[in-house]
Amino acid sequence: MYIGIDLGGTNIAAGLVDDNGNILKKRSTPTRAERSFEEIVKDMADSAESLIRDAGVERSEIKAVGVGSPGAIDHSNGVVINAGNLGWKDAPLKFELEKLTGISVSVENDANAAAYGEYVKHGGEIKDFIFITLGTGIGGGIIIDGKIYRGFNGAGAEVGHNTLIYGGDMCSCGKRGCWEVYGSVTGLINQTCDAIDKNPGSLMAKYRCERGVVDGRTAFDAAKAGDYAAKAVVKQYLEYVADGICSLVNIFEPEVLLIGGGISKEGEYLLAPIREYCEANYFCKTICQTRLGIAKLGNDAGIIGAALSAKI
Amino acid sequence: MYIGIDLGGTNIAAGLVDDNGNILKKRSTPTRAERSFEEIVKDMADSAESLIRDAGVERSEIKAVGVGSPGAIDHSNGVVINAGNLGWKDAPLKFELEKLTGISVSVENDANAAAYGEYVKHGGEIKDFIFITLGTGIGGGIIIDGKIYRGFNGAGAEVGHNTLIYGGDMCSCGKRGCWEVYGSVTGLINQTCDAIDKNPGSLMAKYRCERGVVDGRTAFDAAKAGDYAAKAVVKQYLEYVADGICSLVNIFEPEVLLIGGGISKEGEYLLAPIREYCEANYFCKTICQTRLGIAKLGNDAGIIGAALSAKI
Numbered sequence: 001m002y003i004g005i006d007l008g009g010t011n012i013a014a015g016l017v018d019d020n021g022n023i024l025k026k027r028s029t030p031t032r033a034e035r036s037f038e039e040i041v042k043d044m045a046d047s048a049e050s051l052i053r054d055a056g057v058e059r060s061e062i063k064a065v066g067v068g069s070p071g072a073i074d075h076s077n078g079v080v081i082n083a084g085n086l087g088w089k090d091a092p093l094k095f096e097l098e099k100l101t102g103i104s105v106s107v108e109n110d111a112n113a114a115a116y117g118e119y120v121k122h123g124g125e126i127k128d129f130i131f132i133t134l135g136t137g138i139g140g141g142i143i144i145d146g147k148i149y150r151g152f153n154g155a156g157a158e159v160g161h162n163t164l165i166y167g168g169d170m171c172s173c174g175k176r177g178c179w180e181v182y183g184s185v186t187g188l189i190n191q192t193c194d195a196i197d198k199n200p201g202s203l204m205a206k207y208r209c210e211r212g213v214v215d216g217r218t219a220f221d222a223a224k225a226g227d228y229a230a231k232a233v234v235k236q237y238l239e240y241v242a243d244g245i246c247s248l249v250n251i252f253e254p255e256v257l258l259i260g261g262g263i264s265k266e267g268e269y270l271l272a273p274i275r276e277y278c279e280a281n282y283f284c285k286t287i288c289q290t291r292l293g294i295a296k297l298g299n300d301a302g303i304i305g306a307a308l309s310a311k312i
Numbered sequence: 313m314y315i316g317i318d319l320g321g322t323n324i325a326a327g328l329v330d331d332n333g334n335i336l337k338k339r340s341t342p343t344r345a346e347r348s349f350e351e352i353v354k355d356m357a358d359s360a361e362s363l364i365r366d367a368g369v370e371r372s373e374i375k376a377v378g379v380g381s382p383g384a385i386d387h388s389n390g391v392v393i394n395a396g397n398l399g400w401k402d403a404p405l406k407f408e409l410e411k412l413t414g415i416s417v418s419v420e421n422d423a424n425a426a427a428y429g430e431y432v433k434h435g436g437e438i439k440d441f442i443f444i445t446l447g448t449g450i451g452g453g454i455i456i457d458g459k460i461y462r463g464f465n466g467a468g469a470e471v472g473h474n475t476l477i478y479g480g481d482m483c484s485c486g487k488r489g490c491w492e493v494y495g496s497v498t499g500l501i502n503q504t505c506d507a508i509d510k511n512p513g514s515l516m517a518k519y520r521c522e523r524g525v526v527d528g529r530t531a532f533d534a535a536k537a538g539d540y541a542a543k544a545v546v547k548q549y550l551e552y553v554a555d556g557i558c559s560l561v562n563i564f565e566p567e568v569l570l571i572g573g574g575i576s577k578e579g580e581y582l583l584a585p586i587r588e589y590c591e592a593n594y595f596c597k598t599i600c601q602t603r604l605g606i607a608k609l610g611n612d613a614g615i616i617g618a619a620l621s622a623k624i
Contacts, residue, residue, distance in 0.1 A: 072599045081599055151565025155596035161562040164478045166555050175593040243478050250473040253463025281487040284467035287384045
């Protein structure tokens with residue numbers, strides 16, 4: 001049995017996970033990221049202790065604690081090199097958490113951990129696998145030969161910062177035109193707001209009034225209800241997503257590429273146009289055998305992946 | 313000792329290569345790609361026989377023949393799945409060449425083979441390594457954990473077909489805006505021609521008249537001689553190249569990325585602005601430790617890499 005902790009900027013989500021990646025019990029506590037490193041690590045340790053106690057398992061049954069943390073990670077030493085949203089630099093997470101729990105700790109980048117969770121739950125017999133999450137940004141994880149690919153210094157797999165439009169809109173990373181500027185849910189919301197400004201009579205505008213917010217569902221819901229302006233937004237958005245996927249497949253030709261994040265709940269409505277665009281645009285159209293699909297674990301991917309990555 | 317064969321659309325370049333990747337003897341014969349598969353393979357076998365005879369080595373000293381072939385390759389079976397410029401589809405290269413030579417044959421994609429050659433000659437102790445060639449297109453090879461990365465079905469590592477400008481100029485692959493449209497030498501020549509049209513008084517126009525041609529050196533030579541229009545061409549071209557490299561480093565963070573192709577002879581004049589752009593634009597600016605450099609083997613990379621990849 002393992003404990004998986006998905007450390008986010010908002011919540012510390014933790015779970016007791018069996019050897020097959022099933023969550024037996026989980027809990028969540030606010031991160032309150034403005035606090036000190038020590039206070040946050042203390043809460044992570046308390047989460048682990050609570051899970052052990054509440055599940056009524058023996059401490060000795062817990063083989064390891066796996067943490068998925070934002071930022072660039074020195075996996076060998078369990079150090080968070082840099083996690084902007086937590087304000088951490090060279091934070092010795094493994095050392096501190098082992099001191100508090102007395103259990104062996106492994107630290108992985110959160111997107112890598114989620115990718116590994118999806119990978120294992122997808123069957124785990126795939127050689128090369130890519131997982132992308134469409135969210136505030138575009139996160140990603142790469143599994144090569146069954147192992148998490150991290151890059152030389154833990155700074156790899158930042159697939160959201162592959163350029164889509166050279167010289168395009170500014171990304172939060174400081175480079176212009178990154179894929180995540182256009183293909184993330186944040187990008188979709190911006191595109192939806194622009195379309196509402198230009199089409200004040202569209203259903204999207206009505207939904208904004210009724211719901212008091214524009215979110216990743218606004219354009220999708222209006223498009224499904226037949227609104228033309230919304231259909232155009234969705235079509236363009238999915239082409240941005242698809243073009244970035246096409247680039248990744250030209251580079252990796254993984255056996256499987258899964259799309260996750262809240263928006264992936266759109267299922268085939270999201271996937272079919274992406275698949276069509278990709279198949280028409282792959283470099284090796286007749287040869288490429290990458291299977292595109294929707295991720296399965298939802299928000300649990302982080303906990304499960306963190307736990308399972310502590311196993312290897 | 314190995315024989316390495318770099319099969320190109322123009323020439324079949326072959327070499328006798330020692331275990332350390334040194335070429336002991338080499339020869340070249342025109343491919344005449346319009347000929348049948350059998351005729352071309354016969355010439356490859358003859359090249360190997362000539363090398364053995366001319367070098368006065370025993371057949372038994374040749375451990376294997378490695379071939380770098382264009383196209384998508386089924387490495388396990390030594391089949392060229394699809395090589396457009398040779399007109400080959402599912403061509404059983406390993407089988408035919410083994411039949412003719414009686415020596416074990418290994419077939420690798422040509423860009424992968426060249427990358428592997430550069431990798432081994434760079435020291436071979438690097439874990440993750442990327443090699444790109446700026447030529448007619450942009451070729452690339454990816455070494456992960458010391459092994460050539462091929463993708464699920466031999467269709468990976470097509471880094472030239474990573475999008476740089478979504479919806480941009482049409483690429484020969486059928487997708488718009490691929491990196492190689494802007495960052496290849498073909499792209500540079502197009503950009504130089506455009507600049508000459510707009511600046512008929514520039515040194516570039518003078519060089520075109522004198523040399524009777526616009527090539528990859530035209531803008532570089534004129535820029536070095538102080539021509540402002542040429543400096544602008546070179547600056548923009550190198551930014552296209554750099555942005556594509558930046559994307560690859562955001563995805564892979566390899567330990568080393570080398571740039572090859574004829575234009576890489578420009579050395580630091582090419583590399584310094586690329587390095588500067590990348591360091592300012594990497595996602596993990598303070599963390600990323602990828603070393604950018606110029607490839608060393610020139611045209612021999614294909615022969616050496618093909619030979620050495622037969623070794624593994």
